[in-house]
Amino acid sequence: MRMYFVGIDLGTGSTKAIAIDETGNTLASVNKHYPTISPQQGYSEQDPELIWQAFVYCLKKITADVGYPPNAISFSSAMHSLVPVNQNGEALMNAILWADGRSGDIAAKLRESDEGEEIYRNTGTAVYAMSPLCKLIWLRENQPQIFNTTHKFISIKEYVWFKLFKVYEIDYSIASATGMFDILELQWYAKSLEKAGINASFLSEPVYTTHYRTGVTNEDIKSLFTHTTFVIGASDGCCANLGGDAIKPGVAALTIGTSGAVRISSNRPIYNYKAMTFNYLLRSKVFICGGAVNNGGAAVDWLIKNFLELPEINKDAYKQLFSSIEKVKPGSDGLIFLPYLFAERAPVWDAKSSASFINISAMHRKEHFLRAALEGICFALYDVLKAVEQPEQPIEHIVISGGFITSAIWVKMLADITGKRLVISQTDDASAIGAIYLAMEALGLDTPALPNNTGNVIVEPDMELHRFYDRLFDVYSKLYENIKASVHQLYDLNQL
Template sequence: MQKYFVGIDLGTGSTKAVAMDALGNTLATAQSYYPTSNPQPGYSEQNPDLIWRAFINCINKITTNLNVPPAAISFSSAMHSIMPVDEQGNALTDAMLWSDARSGDIAQKIRDNANGEDLYKHTGTAIYAMSPLFKLMWLRENDKEFFNKAFKFISIKEYVWFKLFDVFEVDYSIASAMGMFDVLQLKWYDKALDLAGISSAKLSTPVNTDHKRYVATVDNLPGIDTQTAFIIGASDGCCANLGGNAVRPGIGALTIGTSGAVRVGSKAPVYNYKAMTFNYLLNADIFICGGAVNNGGAAVDWLLKDFLKLEHVSDENYKYLFKTIDTVKPGSEGLVFLPYLYGERAPVWDAKSSGAFININIKHQQQHFLRAALEGVCFALNDVLNAVENPEEPIKEIVISGGFITSATWVQILADITGKKLVLLQGGDSSSVGAIYLAMEALGIDISPVINKEAQDRVEIEPNAEAHVIYSKIFPIYKKLYSDLKSSVHQLYDLNN
């Protein structure tokens, strides 16, 4: 059998694996799910051992299916997780995830401080509760026992990497999303470490995203041999851009999964302190710039599970949702949804924000609320797109990925709201594919045949001109709504928390 490569994406709700040969043919896929924990309001945690077991499970499924060891395994991973571990790499607590909001007040104080912009420009990470920097500050103030016990503070990817190789290393990409890494100097930023109350010795050694290692023993790794190269890889967002060939000027990438993000490739950071766009590293030379929203598929799931009281959401429920909203005209007859159910990141950056349906009247029925919810998520991402787009180099097309791509209705709404051509690639999960590209390049393999194949297997979705005109009139109203409501929302938040 021709040699193959595996891309592993360590996600918030599942680990995914894609096996691909050097010509870009997808040979096998696997996915293993796990839960998150919300023990208190604002808390979002995960047991890292579940992720390790999911990784082993996915590798086992791939190697059992293909019956030969892979040439390389490369990692993509969700960003912004952090946990204290001991010297043997054992987790002292569950990992705090990107969605953990308990450090929101700490982050806001830093953002209001005169030094906030300096911190943002050096680290590339938005000043918000998602940042591991502020999670560490919260731990130091509220959980001193585990803060003081920690030998290191690491992410979920570093946890898996340590279990494989018994060494604490972090790739530039994951490090650049921690709020403590100088993305220009490629080293830990002293001013950020001072805020966290730690030294660089408490963090892993930064390495480039093509860094590779080989395991000394394969006793606990089914289907792997000692010749299989392990590539440390990058973050999920950066890998998604690479996997979608969206690192060139004029090409954007947009993902809607549990959350959502808009990203563009750049040779230099794209700073916007007001919108707090991020600047993460794909490697030592390429930045992936953009913004993330908290509320993507999570907002739609809430609508189905809690608003419509569907205890177990099935594929049939989603089919019903999308069939129903096709009967409603663009704009949902004036009903507008602010999708900030889990607080919001770019460009609002308000952990106290909340969702709202605006302009409800007697003509609005269930289907209007369903369509308005999808439109609200797309309006939020269009807001980020406007913040990151360079007027001198406009985005001509957007490569899309994530769970939402299974709905032609949702994809068309996004095209109509943004007014951009959307491109859907058929090569599998873009983050896992991007990790494969990093592996191939790390081993000196030309990836152009794979990229050329991807270019042939693409589907283009054009915006509907009439719908875009309607949405262009609604969007300025959407943008203004939260600023009008913010004071009242904060008062209600304080009364109920």
Template sequence: MQAYILGIDIGTGSTKAVAITLTGSALGVVQNHYPINSPEPGYSEQDPLLIWDAFVKCLQQITEKIGYPPEAVSLSSAMHSIILVDEAGMPLSPMITWADARSENIAQGLRDSAQGEDIYRVTGTPIHAMSPLCKLIWLRTNKSELFARTHKFISVKEFIWFKLFNSFQIDYSIASATGLFDILKLEWSAEACSLAGITGDKLSRPENTTYYRHDLNEVTATLLSIPQKTNFVIGASDGCCANLGSHTTGPGIAALTIGTSGAVRITSPKPVYNFEGMTFNYLLNQNTFVCGGAVNNGGIAINWLLQNFLQKEKLTAADYDELFSTIETTPAGSNGLLFLPYLYGERAPLWDTKSSGAFLNIKPAHTRAHFLRAALEGVCFALYDVLKTVEDASTSITQVNISGGFVSSGTWTQILADITGKKLVVLQPEDASALGAIYLAMQALHPESYTELTHVTGEKVIEPNGENHERYSKLFLMFKKLYRDLKDSMHILNEHDI
């Protein structure tokens, strides 16, 4: 029997467990899903007990599948969630996810205030409705009785950890995404907590991302089908784990992911601040920052186009294959057709929830293929905008390590390479966050295995086409100008039912 480490990624829509041996062999993957609820416009909530059930099932199923339990379990999770719990760790209300927008006006007011930039520089977290800081201010104002009854304000990973060990602990990485944590002093910020209307004792105790325990109680160990002495590593956020899992930790290298949304991240020994573009600065460990920006409109914008323009109700792999084959011979630049992909508002670098999507420069010669290609190009332009913002505030980027479902399309990856003008490298097509969690466990428990497994060979490389990049560079300037020109109109149309 080969010893293995289990990386568990607690995502917004599902929890996934990935088993890897100390020599890098994959033993199995299991995944369990749960719903997202939207009881009112702008709300995004989940039942944390369903997420715990999915976590338990992942451990039970992987142990049954492999035939014996893991040596260690390491955790990755989505950022910015918040759960109000009592002293027994039981939820007092549904969990609020990162996508919840009810504190949008609070975020805008704080961002426009004199205090906004100070809070951003201390905490490294963009001032946005996704931030637990803004969520707490909303809860204090609108749910004062519930707010007052709360023993602790915690994230979904802290909830899982409490169920395991009956202890309120949080890793530096998740803490650094709350808007409440001093990322340089590695402690809760008194100024940010005061703004939220709490003190640090209402939050969990911060730990480094390689912190681990092996003292499960007998009941929990039996439930999970593992020994009591199994090591549990607290791990990091999904974004930081993805950088580690995709080997994006060196200078001049960025990680770019396109899933439902999208993100660009670099690692840095110090924060990369840009208040206007609101680059984030999250901790991978006490000495390493993961800096970058996330966009709202990745694959979700393409799905919208396929579902609403091509009547593809339930999207299949064949629908995407048809999309890529349709646009394969369409020239770069889609004959001047431009798509602003801000269907769901936008985060970095615009931070504009009132922005909207638009096709510009439509001419009689434009066909369905032009519209489809322009949509992919628009998503890539938006991510290039983030990449440029990060690059301008830090250092030159020469290589982009890519991950997410889009890497299976040679057409889409080539468009991205041509737009950015960067060499793209596919190192870990899937499960980069779970793999990053595994690497954190190896750093703590088996450093020799970590060193060996992170020596990468045989990567797939996509080189940019210079002629296409030159054409795209001109269109990118227009892409950025169009948002600025249309911003006021977008906001007026957003405010009024015209």
């Protein structure tokens, strides 16, 4: 039997698994969805037990499809989740997810304090509602009965890992996204813990991303994986850069899914407190730096629903959207969109932010609004790219992935706005493949050049259009700061 490896990606809306043999051939893949819960506005939660069940389903299904258990299983996982558990590892409440905004006021206050920048520079995590540090402070202040009875505060990956081995361990990558981990000293950061009102005993033991265990204790699956090695892996963003071959100097990774992100690899943190670029660990002294935006595919779905007024969001809906904007020239005849429909993270970091169309005139039609919206999403990601790009190491090309790569006009728009050569990744799931790379590294094996990473499509920018877009971006980049006070006033009025 040939060796093979499984990458598991514990995501926000689903758990995905992909099986790859040692030569890089894909053997099988599986996906299991679960719901996100929003008990009130601004809240985003998930039942961690459903994530565990999806994980078990994916493992059993992919093993059955291949016909025998894998040599190793490795993890990618969404960041910034928080699950309070009791001494038996049972969740005391739903997992609070990255998109949850309940601690927004706490984060804003901390960000404006003297401690804010110090915490950011030591932990590499933006001071924002997504941060588990801010979630912990909120929990202590608003749900003391849960806070005071919690045995450990963990993430969704730690929840699954504990069910497998009955130990609390957290990889450096997930730890570096908590706002409580010192990314240079590789230990829990005392000032953050003091701010949260806990000590290190309430958190898991930090370990390398190639840390592994054998001997599953869970009765449901231990007989199936007696000889399988489980590698703890890293976060989804770090794994995506690794799996998408974007860890070399001069290469960035850009993803547009529901949200969006720009990430580069660096041998040191890249600090920018104004834009609050993140610095997450892939390995010791290998940092994945960048920024994430909340408004990618989610903003496009809003457009389809409210501008095209289509009853269902499907491939035909996207086709109609992209077809309608082809008749509009670049720049949308002066119409600009600030795409902050779902608040915004980098580089705005404002839980009260909202979207705006600027410079509307009588000449503008529905298709102008549609094109301006896509341009606005690209501008938002270009804003992050400019914040993370270093003068001594300019970005030569960007590896792009996510659902938007199926639209030639959107991809070309991104190339023209950024002025960068784009490489369209043919990897179906870079995060899961990155996790597999970590498994092979842990076992001392060479990682293959996966077939999915070959034959990538190259898209070159039109530099004349880029110079035009740069002038438009100069206007875009100043707009939100000019209207921010009014946006906050309207937000507060709307809460009355």
